[in-house]
Amino acid sequence: MEKKELLYEGKAKKLYKTDEDGVLWVEYLDQATALNGAKKDAVSGKGALNNQITSLIFDRLKDEGIPSHFIEKISKTEQLVKFVSIIPLEVVVRNTAAGSFSKRLAIPEGTSLAFPIVEFYFKEDRLDDPFINDDHVRVLSIATTEEIQEIKALAKRVNDALRTLFQKAEIRLIDFKIEVGRDTDGGILLADEISPDTCRLWDMKTQEHLDKDIYRRDLGDLVPVYQEVLQRLAD
Missing domain, CATH: 3.30.470.20 (ATP-grasp fold, B domain)
Known part of the structure; x- marks a missing residue:
């Protein structure tokens, strides 16, 4: 699968199109924010940790029959999700x-x-x-x-x-x-x-x-x- 153009950049993630219809590419960032962005700092390693924790949790929720946009983790800082x-x-x-x-x-x-x-x-x-x-x-x-x-x-x-x-x-x-x-x-x-x-x-x-x-x-x-x-x- 190929990562395409950037669709959105938020406080903690970037979201990209892919060459597959209905599938998005998420990149977690090394950034910590609080107070609706009033406090913001670069934190090395944070993106990888949040991606891995989120991927693990969504996999466990899938086992419980809870529907989500999550497809799979593809690297320490990246995952694929369904478009919603x-x-x-x-x-x-x-x-x-x-x-x-x-x-x-x-x-x-x-x-x-x-x-x-x-x-x-x-x-x-x-x-x-x-x-x-x-x-x-x-x-x-x-x-x-x-x-x-x-x-x-x-x-x-x-x-x-x-x-x-x-x-x-x-x-x-x-x-x-x-x-x-x-x-x-x-x-x-x-x-x-x-x-x-x-x-x-x-x-x-x-x-x-x-x-x-x-x-x-x-x-x-x-x-x-x-x-x-x-x-x-x-x-």
Whole structure:
């Protein structure tokens, strides 16, 4: 397969066309960002780690029957994915209070929630990705009522699978963000990535951060932490 012209360059990835219809080529970048890009640094080795972690997780989710755009990992920093039309939502699932959720509702970080909460954020950098509800999603014509329910059900299935996967690695899944898209038939698929960039992960025994909060909160070096997550998942 041949990589063609660049279609998109984001904060952490580049997306290329290929010579095969409906297949895109993703390259993960050695870049860390936070606060919607306000904080940004080059971090050698990060792209390879996120690509490998995401590829491993998507393969495990496929085993659970969870549909995604992922096809295969083709190098340490690259993978092939199916073309999907990304729905402009960040879908966040929370199992434990942390981050903006704790600040917004004055619930101490680390407080287990009675049940997983699914939140929507409008994916629009100009508006700082605001928190929105189901009615906002419908008014903005982002998704139909039926699609909203399908997205929430998919997010909960992903949550169940990820909690089991991370628990085996002695990692506590605090919360995570996913993106979804429509395939050419209009079906809803999991898209983008699942990595310590998009998940809040704590060590089960020490409660130490194993995610991008290391970078976001200036707690230390990101790469050894991501290496630890990859190693535990691969064991």
